[in-house]
Amino acid sequence: MGITGEQVAALRAQLEPDADEHSDDFRALLSAAFHVAVRRRFTDRTRASDVIEFVGEIRAESTAAATAIDPRTAERMILAVAGDEEVGDITAGVRFEQQVALLTEMIPGAGELDAFVADARELADQWLA
Amino acid sequence: MPVTDREMMMLRAHIAGEDEVARRALLEHLAGGGDLSSLAVLVYSSFVITAQRHFTPRWNSGQVVRYVARLRAILGDMTDTSQLLDPLVAEDELQLALGAEPATPHRPFAVIIARLLLLDVLVADLRLDDAGLRSLLAEARSEADRLLAIMRC
Numbered sequence: 559m560g561i562t563g564e565q566v567a568a569l570r571a572q573l574e575p576d577a578d579e580h581s582d583d584f585r586a587l588l589s590a591a592f593h594v595a596v597r598r599r600f601t602d603r604t605r606a607s608d609v610i611e612f613v614g615e616i617r618a619e620s621t622a623a624a625t626a627i628d629p630r631t632a633e634r635m636i637l638a639v640a641g642d643e644e645v646g647d648i649t650a651g652v653r654f655e656q657q658v659a660l661l662t663e664m665i666p667g668a669g670e671l672d673a674f675v676a677d678a679r680e681l682a683d684q685w686l687a
Numbered sequence: 688m689p690v691t692d693r694e695m696m697m698l699r700a701h702i703a704g705e706d707e708v709a710r711r712a713l714l715e716h717l718a719g720g721g722d723l724s725s726l727a728v729l730v731y732s733s734f735v736i737t738a739q740r741h742f743t744p745r746w747n748s749g750q751v752v753r754y755v756a757r758l759r760a761i762l763g764d765m766t767d768t769s770q771l772l773d774p775l776v777a778e779d780e781l782q783l784a785l786g787a788e789p790a791t792p793h794r795p796f797a798v799i800i801a802r803l804l805l806l807d808v809l810v811a812d813l814r815l816d817d818a819g820l821r822s823l824l825a826e827a828r829s830e831a832d833r834l835l836a837i838m839r840c
Contacts, residue, residue: 607763614756618749629756629774 585654586685591678592657593639595664598674600640609633609640616663626659628652635660689832694726698733699824701803702810727799728834733827734802737809738784751781758808777801 600609613632617624635656637643645653666674693716700709716726742750755777762772776797779790815823 605763607760610756610760610763614753614759618752618756621748624748624752624778629759 583682583686587678587682588654588657588661590682590685591665591675592635592661593681594674594677595661595666596636596639598666599664600636602640604637604640606633606637606641609636612636616660619663623659623663626655627663628656631656632660688725689835690725690729690828691721693721694729695824695828697726698729698827699820702733702807702820702824704807725831725835728838729827729831730799730802730806732830732834733824734780734806734809735784736823736827736830737806737813738781741809741812742781742785746785748778748782748787751778751785755781755805758804761808762804771800772804773797773801777805781805 599612610629610633613627613629613636617627617629631648631652634643634645634648635653638645648656665671693712697709697712697716700706700712717723755774758777759772759774773793776793779793780798780801783789810820810823813819813823
């Protein structure tokens with residue numbers, strides 16, 4: 559089953575408070591969005607120290623971000639996409655929570671949002687095919 | 688019991704990066720029947736004094752988060768050391784030293800590691816000369832003695 563327009567809308571809504579749409583397809587879409595966001599910012603040559611400073615910077619921006627984002631977990635999840643970090647020991651629930659928290663801080667501005675969501679949708683469709 | 692000269696020497700060696708000197712002194716201290724309680728208080732007082740010098744008069748939690756992240760990024764290539772430092776413990780310890788309300792209790796080992804590693808970088812950031820370092824250590828010893836006297840009561 560492909561990603562539906564409603565789920566893309568839900569991804570947009572997830573980036574706003576109080577959104578609630580947690581189907582498997584939607585989780586795939588959210589995870590794909592996280593991959594796209596990480597890939598836009600980091601490369602295979604990214605060092606752990608770059609990721610540590612990036613996560614520190616977004617956590618420093620607000621108490622809410624500092625509370626919601628667990629630094630070690632967030633760094634590992636980014637490095638799993640941009641490097642070879644293994645995150646099999648992190649539960650699906652924690653991964654989901656951290657992806658939501660990180661995505662809130664990593665999504666592009668309005669001008670790039672449509673392309674970003676389209677890329678996430680395409681990747682999620684590939685995973686689900 | 689007040690802080691001893693040997694404990695002062697151990698702390699000074701640690702701050703100066705003379706790890707072998709510090710390790711040998713620690714082993715001699717333990718072999719002589721010494722415990723670690725006074726040294727732990729000395730490290731604590733040094734840490735609080737350096738944290739307050741670095742961050743006051745004004746600070747916010749974002750600065751603390753950035754500082755810990757910077758330290759961890761510096762340690763990033765030294766995998767074993769960077770894994771020892773729990774960022775949430777380090778942030779809580781710094782904020783506590785700066786007067787914030789106590790956060791969730793952490794494992795004592797994680798706390799002492801955070802204080803020691805933060806102390807290293809805080810002292811380095813202060814860029815003290817020998818006289819400045821002697822002054823800092825003397826202030827820390829005086830504060831540690833005061834705290835130890837309170838603890839004995």
